Amino acid sequence: MSKDLKELEGKIGYKFDDFTLFTKAMIHSSYANEKHLPKYECNERLEFLGDAVLELATSEFLYQNYPTMPEGEATRTRASIVCEQTLALCARD
Numbered sequence: 430m431s432k433d434l435k436e437l438e439g440k441i442g443y444k445f446d447d448f449t450l451f452t453k454a455m456i457h458s459s460y461a462n463e464k465h466l467p468k469y470e471c472n473e474r475l476e477f478l479g480d481a482v483l484e485l486a487t488s489e490f491l492y493q494n495y496p497t498m499p500e501g502e503a504t505r506t507r508a509s510i511v512c513e514q515t516l517a518l519c520a521r522d
Contacts (some may be wrong), residue, residue: 450475485509 434452438444445451454472461471487510491503498506509515 480511493499 431448431452434448435457438451453470454475456466456471458468458471458473460466461468484507488503488508491498491506495503
């Protein structure tokens with residue numbers, strides 16, 4: 430896997446400071462299960478953290494740029510921005 434990830438790193442033009450973290454980010458829970466790795470060796474904890482960071486950044490953006498938006502509307506807007514379908518669409522672009 431390491432060789433493939435080094436190749437990916439080159440293709441995207443970004444050198445990761447912590448290659449072990451990059452490796453962990455690429456391990457899906459089904460792969461970890463198949464290879465009998467500990468549950469914490471997959472990317473789920475990183476996904477959890479990333480979701481929180483994305484929600485925080487989106488919340489701050491909405492708060493700063495839409496000062497009159499009510500809390501309920503901001504919550505719904507944030508949810509529509511950070512949902513899987515929206516993020517998949519952005520990733521395809």
